[in-house]
Amino acid sequence: MGWFSWKKKEKKPVEPVAEDLWTSCSACKGMLFKEEWIKAWKVCPICGFHEKLTARERIAQLLDEKSFREFDTRISVSDPLKFKDDKGSYAEKAEQTKEKTGLKEAVVTGRGRMQGIRVVLAVMDFNFLGGSLGSGTGEKIFRAIEYALRHRMPLLIVSASGGARMHEGIISLMQMAKTSAALARLHEAGVPYISILTNPTTGGVSASYAMLGDLNISEPGAVVGFAGRRVIEQTIKQKLPDEFQTAEYVRDHGFLDMVVHRKDLRDTLIRLLRYLTNAKVE
Amino acid sequence: MYLDFEKPIEELENKIRELSALRESKPEVQSEIESLQKQLEATTRTIYEHLTPWQTVQVARHPERPTIRDYIANLFTDFLECCGDRAFGDDPAICGGFATFERFRVMVIGHQKGKTVEDNIRCNFGMARPEGYRKALRLMQLAAKFHLPVLTFIDTSGAYPGQDAEERGQAEAIARNLREMSRLPTPILCIVTGEGGSGGALGIGVGDRILMLANAVYSVISPEGCASILWRDGSKAPEAAEALKLTAPALLKLKVIDEIIPEPPGGAHRHPEATMIAVRKVLRKHLSDVKGTSIRKLLNKRYEKYANLGR
Numbered sequence: 001m002g003w004f005s006w007k008k009k010e011k012k013p014v015e016p017v018a019e020d021l022w023t024s025c026s027a028c029k030g031m032l033f034k035e036e037w038i039k040a041w042k043v044c045p046i047c048g049f050h051e052k053l054t055a056r057e058r059i060a061q062l063l064d065e066k067s068f069r070e071f072d073t074r075i076s077v078s079d080p081l082k083f084k085d086d087k088g089s090y091a092e093k094a095e096q097t098k099e100k101t102g103l104k105e106a107v108v109t110g111r112g113r114m115q116g117i118r119v120v121l122a123v124m125d126f127n128f129l130g131g132s133l134g135s136g137t138g139e140k141i142f143r144a145i146e147y148a149l150r151h152r153m154p155l156l157i158v159s160a161s162g163g164a165r166m167h168e169g170i171i172s173l174m175q176m177a178k179t180s181a182a183l184a185r186l187h188e189a190g191v192p193y194i195s196i197l198t199n200p201t202t203g204g205v206s207a208s209y210a211m212l213g214d215l216n217i218s219e220p221g222a223v224v225g226f227a228g229r230r231v232i233e234q235t236i237k238q239k240l241p242d243e244f245q246t247a248e249y250v251r252d253h254g255f256l257d258m259v260v261h262r263k264d265l266r267d268t269l270i271r272l273l274r275y276l277t278n279a280k281v282e
Numbered sequence: 283m284y285l286d287f288e289k290p291i292e293e294l295e296n297k298i299r300e301l302s303a304l305r306e307s308k309p310e311v312q313s314e315i316e317s318l319q320k321q322l323e324a325t326t327r328t329i330y331e332h333l334t335p336w337q338t339v340q341v342a343r344h345p346e347r348p349t350i351r352d353y354i355a356n357l358f359t360d361f362l363e364c365c366g367d368r369a370f371g372d373d374p375a376i377c378g379g380f381a382t383f384e385r386f387r388v389m390v391i392g393h394q395k396g397k398t399v400e401d402n403i404r405c406n407f408g409m410a411r412p413e414g415y416r417k418a419l420r421l422m423q424l425a426a427k428f429h430l431p432v433l434t435f436i437d438t439s440g441a442y443p444g445q446d447a448e449e450r451g452q453a454e455a456i457a458r459n460l461r462e463m464s465r466l467p468t469p470i471l472c473i474v475t476g477e478g479g480s481g482g483a484l485g486i487g488v489g490d491r492i493l494m495l496a497n498a499v500y501s502v503i504s505p506e507g508c509a510s511i512l513w514r515d516g517s518k519a520p521e522a523a524e525a526l527k528l529t530a531p532a533l534l535k536l537k538v539i540d541e542i543i544p545e546p547p548g549g550a551h552r553h554p555e556a557t558m559i560a561v562r563k564v565l566r567k568h569l570s571d572v573k574g575t576s577i578r579k580l581l582n583k584r585y586e587k588y589a590n591l592g593r
Binding site: 168 | 441442443444445447448449450451452453454456457458460461462464465480481484485487488500501502503508511512513521525526527528533536538584585588589591592593
């Protein structure tokens, strides 16, 4: 005890408290050693639950180290409707979100390499207003697609979104058409596009670019669908099965090519990219 | 059927009806009827010139508002309906087929709402399933193959939120339509005639011209849905309707639509014939316009239009 307290006195800053060392799985509530969990890209070692990743974490997971070059860092939220509700204005809410997340929009875009293969990558971040599709989000994705087209580089979009951004009204809806129009050109040019639908990908995002990949890939247990579960239950006045709108369920109904565990995702994408770019067999 | 805010119209029309019944026995009521009719006209005009966004939503959803069948019957000749998506089935919530508009042979596609309960059950209140969107796309591609312009009539509260629709890929069906419509090598004109309900509307709503009836609405979410998310209270829909900027003039200002088709005071449901004339005039103008443009130029302009939305 004596030497211990002495050591403690000397060391600054203080040792991490227990809450920083440990965390619990948001699905099974199991106690997790945080460092290990983060090293496993936030997949629970007990139940396998894939926790949401931030855009930065996802980029680190997928790309070769230090290969990422970000695009359009100045594009931010715009407020075409001057939207207000009782709790305040959308503009204020957006400012708070920007501060909280350190992001300017719900997507981070750029180029990078995956085992040397040059790719354009767009990653949505659910922490930013639920990953909703605002006009800034749409613009960044649109530009990333055009960049991929100009340079004939494979495109990867990692979606995580509740859908359209209500506060931007019809302009948000139009981002679905805008991004899909850009994908039409990419499709015609024969440039590969892999869509990765992560938990959750629903509404206007699933009904536009997320479902339009040459390949649509998801992670275990991710919610993928169009209408919300509650809305459907109210419409049909029945309870839906638990597995409804999970990635596995959507794959079994024919809308996803594969459901890939996060630990295998990068390797799987690289293997697929070699086919899509017909890279020389080593 | 009268809407809440149409009370003064209802009262005047009732009075006129009562007096008209007396005309035989009491010819002197004629002058009173005439003055009431003038009053009715003025009242209707005043109410309809000052509709709030929420009142406009009520008009856009009016059960007696013309449906695609009315537009087909009044604006087109030689209609030949085509069914099915060639994969799963035929969705009665979307109606489509060949039709002739004046000197143009075209493909007409639109949401089908019903006017009676039985009608509405058959066409699922105009809420399409994936096979509906896939039928629409099949017909559009057919039109492009044979160089026919496409006209779409939009009137839906949204794509059907059902288990079967999800299982058959509602999201994929809409997404594919957005992509394919943006590059379809034939002119596309879209008219929002009633409710433009989010992705379900956009699924047949990408084109060279987006036209909109004066009392139609077009929005990313219903006012009720928006209110229940923002205020946890669906009864705040009138406030949400205001905030969503879903009326034709607001959408014109945002450059989402290209032109407003006027409706007579009292709305399309009260004056369907006059509405048809207005739609015909605007359609004729835009159809001649797009038919005179090369497909290449049309597609570039279509792309640019969407690229610029939200910039």
